[in-house]
Amino acid sequence: MPVGITSYGAYVPRYRIKSEEIARVWGDDANVGKGLNVHEKSVPGLDEDVATISVEAARQAMRRAKTTPNDLGAIYVGSESHPYAVKPTGTIVQAALDATPFMTMADYEFACKAGTAAVQTGMGLVKSGMCKTVLAIGADTSQGAPRNALEYSASAGGAAILIGAEKKHILAEIQHTVSFTTDTPDFWRREGQKYPSHGERFTGEPAYFRHVREASERLFADTRTTAKDYTHAVFHQPNGKFPATIAEKLGFTKEQYATGLLAPRIGNTYSGAVLLGLAAILDIAEPDDSIFMCGYGSGAGSDAFQLEVTRNIEDYDRSPREQLATQLASTTMLDYATYAKHRGKIILGGSE
Amino acid sequence: MSVPRFWREIPQRYNLQAAKCGACEGVYFPPREVCPACRRASIGKMAPMRLSGVGTIVEWTRVHKPAPGYEMQVPYTVALIQAPEGPLLTGQVVDSASEAIHVGAHVRSVFRRVGQDGEAGVIHYGTKWVVEARGAEARSDAVPTGKATDGKRRKGRNKALFQPPVRSP
Missing domain, CATH: 3.40.47.10 (Thiolase/Chalcone synthase)
Structure with missing residues (x-):
């Protein structure tokens, strides 16, 4: 029985900061981004986290899918920045999709590969016949300590992959x-x-x-x-x-x-x-x-x-408004101070 | 906000679930048990329906003195949004250039954090709005579920305060 991707969604927050802006603040070589081949990175909005990114990606995947949220047998969200230490991000995705509660679920963590681990789990559940479709999500709002090398790359975004076995719906078979x-x-x-x-x-x-x-x-x-x-x-x-x-x-x-x-x-x-x-x-x-x-x-x-x-x-909706390239073309550039605000690196005190 | 109250309101907060009166077809958001126009004639006839998640700004303001929990977001924009199904919603407009926010601008819903019960408490998620790029096709982030989303436009029929991030006077 074939198994494959029957729909997908992607979401990257619109905010960006340039590597040279980070280097400017810490007195690093302005070319550090060139060395890493990271010229700018995405930054989550003040009200965005892994749950919101997962929901946006999942909604796009379900909007374009030939199956409904009630066909889902499982949701797995892979991330190392889940908003809760204890309470699955997947429950929020399930509610936001208005999907059937009759499904299994768990959050995954394996640094940067929790999303592909979720895809593999989905393949197993679908191929075994336990589930009709499974939603596998990989999303993060990764953190890098200020002045750490990670600060140049740790960014935010996520994608949702719908796994199914119906041949007429498979866009890409996972062989x-x-x-x-x-x-x-x-x-x-x-x-x-x-x-x-x-x-x-x-x-x-x-x-x-x-x-x-x-x-x-x-x-x-x-x-x-x-x-x-x-x-x-x-x-x-x-x-x-x-x-x-x-x-x-x-x-x-x-x-x-x-x-x-x-x-x-x-x-x-x-x-x-x-x-x-x-x-x-x-x-x-x-x-x-x-x-x-x-x-x-x-x-x-x-x-x-x-x-x-x-x-x-060929019949799948890949019109410009649904393409990742369209999302990536629409950005708002931040300076380091605003970036620090977005990443919770500014501590407010006093009272207004 | 208490955990049970937040939990009870999840359908309307996440998915703009409204109520439609089976007698007069009026649409109410947040959903109501009884239609204020039809009163007892509407009892048992209020059906859940989902708003499409698109709308038009009919008025807006920029907030500089934030409500508790919104201190990091100042200045932020709160708008009255006319949904095509009838209800007038209050919501925060995010991720949009200030020059794009104007009366008549088309907006679509997005899923965002709207608050939290302190650092250790429950995180409240819900709906905010972004201005659609000019010329972009209207698109809702709502996922079709087969539930009815039709309804006659009943402008100004109800003016529901929806997660208002504005400080009370």
Whole structure:
């Protein structure tokens, strides 16, 4: 039985801050953003969080879906910035979709790959026949401590992927997935801590590159494919440099990975990153296009996927008003002071 | 706000659930148990319906002295929004350039945080509004569920205060 993506939605807050503005405040080299290939990053609105981002992405996915919210058998929201430590974000999404309460649900956390873990769970539930459709969401409003290197990339956004098995609704069939997971402490946030910590250069070779490479090469071996067999490729993007490096090492060309590489414009949306890249690809994909996707989450693990776009994509609403590119074109640039306000880095005192 | 009250109002806060009188077809937001025009003739005939989530600004103001909980958002805009189904709503307009906010501007609903019961309490989510880009097709974030959203336009029929982030005098 085939399983695949039957609809999708994406949401990125409209606010942006430029890397050189962050560098200006901390006296860093103005070219630091150029080195990371992150020129600006998205910033959530004062009233936005993972629940609101998830709802906006989910509503777009359901608006364009051929099935209704009452067909959902599960909602999984993957994030490392859930608004509640205890109370699932998915419950808020379920209520905002006015979906059936007869569904199973849990929130996921696996640093930046909780969204792809949700997709894999959805595949299992749909393929086993336990659920008709499953909504898998990856969204974050990630935090970087002021003056920390993370501040240049930690951004906000999310995507919702509707998983189903009805052939007439599948836009992109998920043909294979494989994961690679180890105990690698490259990035973490202890309970009760406001900001995460990371192992600096340790986040590179033993963490991101090793896990993405292992999962990708296993997927190539399992499916007897090479980079040349894919039309598009998208990788987790903690910055704009890492995904380009691993893509080229695996044999992909810039032409293949350019569409899904959003980090230079919006930064690292963590659990949303690879799924937003996939949404950008699906927005322009044509029938029979093949897509290679590999997420990464610190801690650490990678989920790789092989997808093939179907003819159903031709009848799917991809008009300009629904495209991620349209959202990304409409922005409001912030200075650092306003950004600090948006991120709760200003403490109010006194009384009015 | 008490947890039970917030919980009870989730359908109207998240999804603009209104009530339609089966006798006169008047639409009320927030939903009402009894139609104030038809009174006892409406008992048992008030049906839930969902507003489409689009509207037009009929008046607006910019708030500089914030209501509790809105201190970080000043200055912010509160508007009266005419829904095509009839009700006049009060809501916050966000993510919109100040020059785009004017009487007659088309708005659509978005899902946002509207408050919280302190740092440790429940977070209140609900509906706010953004001005549609000029020339953009009207679009609602509401998800079709097959529920009725039709209704005759009954301008000014009811003026419901909806999550008003304005300080009482």
